[in-house]
Each structure stands twice: as C-alpha cells, then as structure tokens.
Amino acid sequence: MRGLELSQPRPTVLKIGGSVITDKTQELGVRMDVISRLADEIRDANPKNLIIVHGGGSFGHPIAQKHAIKDGFKEESQIIGFAETHHVMTVLNGLFMDALIWRGIPAVSITPSSCMMTKNGRIACFEDSPLKQLMKMGFIPVLYGDAIFDTELGFTILSGDQIASFLAVRFNAENILIGVDVDGLYDADPKTDANAKMFKHLTLEELRKIQGRLGGSNACDVTGGMTNKVAELISAVEHGIPVLIVNASKPGYVYKALKGEKVKGTLIEKE
Numbered sequence: 001m002r003g004l005e006l007s008q009p010r011p012t013v014l015k016i017g018g019s020v021i022t023d024k025t026q027e028l029g030v031r032m033d034v035i036s037r038l039a040d041e042i043r044d045a046n047p048k049n050l051i052i053v054h055g056g057g058s059f060g061h062p063i064a065q066k067h068a069i070k071d072g073f074k075e076e077s078q079i080i081g082f083a084e085t086h087h088v089m090t091v092l093n094g095l096f097m098d099a100l101i102w103r104g105i106p107a108v109s110i111t112p113s114s115c116m117m118t119k120n121g122r123i124a125c126f127e128d129s130p131l132k133q134l135m136k137m138g139f140i141p142v143l144y145g146d147a148i149f150d151t152e153l154g155f156t157i158l159s160g161d162q163i164a165s166f167l168a169v170r171f172n173a174e175n176i177l178i179g180v181d182v183d184g185l186y187d188a189d190p191k192t193d194a195n196a197k198m199f200k201h202l203t204l205e206e207l208r209k210i211q212g213r214l215g216g217s218n219a220c221d222v223t224g225g226m227t228n229k230v231a232e233l234i235s236a237v238e239h240g241i242p243v244l245i246v247n248a249s250k251p252g253y254v255y256k257a258l259k260g261e262k263v264k265g266t267l268i269e270k271e
C-alpha cells in the first residue's frame, strides 16, 4: 500500500487511570461526563501519533479481586470470574471507544488478552503486526488493563501501566502521559494527608529513592495503585522516555499535556 512507508513521528502513549473514568466508590460506576470531556480534549489536541491505554477502575478491579484472578488459576470457580473480568473491561472500553469514535477520532480497540501473553505477570509475548499496521495508517490504538492468559499462572491481571510502559519502549515513544485523579506524584497520599508534598520534577535516581514511600491506592486496586504505577514506569524512564503525570480529572490538563504546553504535574526524566 502506498503511503505506508512514510516515516512516522515517535508516538505519545497516553494512559488514563481507571480512577479518572470510573467511580471507584461503586462497582461498575462510570464517569461518562469525564470520558466525554477527555475525548473532546484528545480531539482538540489532535496529536500526530498516539497510543491510548486505560485502566480498570470500578469495572475490572472489584471482579478481579472477588475471583482472585491476579493470583492465577487455582480452582474451577475462577473460570467464570476471568470471563466476567475480561467482559466488564470490554464494556468500559466500549464506552470509551463510543466517545472517541463519535467525535471523529479514528480509534481502534486492541484487546490485550488477544495479542499478548504474560509469564508470571510480565508481558512475554506480543503479536504486534495489527497494531503497527494501524498506527502506520493513522489510526489510534486503544488498549486497556485486562484479564490475560499467563504461561505459568494460567491467567492473571495485566495492568494498563505495564502495557503503557511496554508499548512506549517497544515503539520508542516520545513520551508517556499518565492521567490520574490527583495533581501528580506526592510523598504521601494527598487524599488523606493534608501535608503531602507534590514532586514537580524527579530524576530516575530520585524516583528510585522515594519509591517505597508512595503508598498504594485507597480504593480496591488489584494491580497496586501508585506504587505499582511508578515501578512500571521506571523501565520506560530507563530507556530515556520522559513521563509526565497530570490530573486528568481536571479539565484541560490532558489537552495541554498532549499539546506540549506547560501544565501542572510531575515530570520524570532519566537525569
């Protein structure tokens, strides 16, 4: 096909946290207003080469926890739990896809459990041909944290953060933008600690030092909240890919980050 060999700009990987697009206080609680607003921001920013990944929030996490899917296959009763977890993630993804596509954004959903497998929870194989092809053609792939098959555990949960970091390294991304429901990375949980201090800039070395002090998520989160998020991002930062963590719950932040404009948040760079 002609035109497909043109050199592509390095992609931006945008990860939108489940706590932004869902209401974690109720199972299957969706924030459709936020999804719509984020879709507006993505359309208006019109980034050249974008990969979107979203998390599970009140869709994937409670069901995954109820059936202990992350621990792997142990008993027959988990089988329906795996199917349910994967299914609710496709439902959440469908709502996100609706908002993108009906705004004229050429987004195509890529199901992680159909093109990736993990080994003890880490991505071990990835059939990347469809994703490469659709990026070359100007589509925007949308992936999500998923219930996934694992060569050792039978199945497990793969977080959107691991996917975002993995794809950023695989496709030599320009940067990773992480949209969360707080203003950035703090030395304590800003939702419960009024003295929590936000980091504006961190080097890899500084990030490693504070890693243990970040605390987990305060809602049901089988993939480990902020601590795990940071652990996943380290490999991308090691490859020289800068990571910007911004508040996607506040209007305009994701737009500005996608446009490369100055925005409040935490920037993590190799040095």
Ligand code: IP8
Binding pocket: 018, 054, 055, 056, 057, 060, 061, 064, 085, 089, 144, 145, 146, 147, 157, 158, 159, 160, 161, 222, 223
């Ligand atoms: O919210 C986990 O993805 P995350 C998705 O990015 C499931 O950690 C299925 C719990």
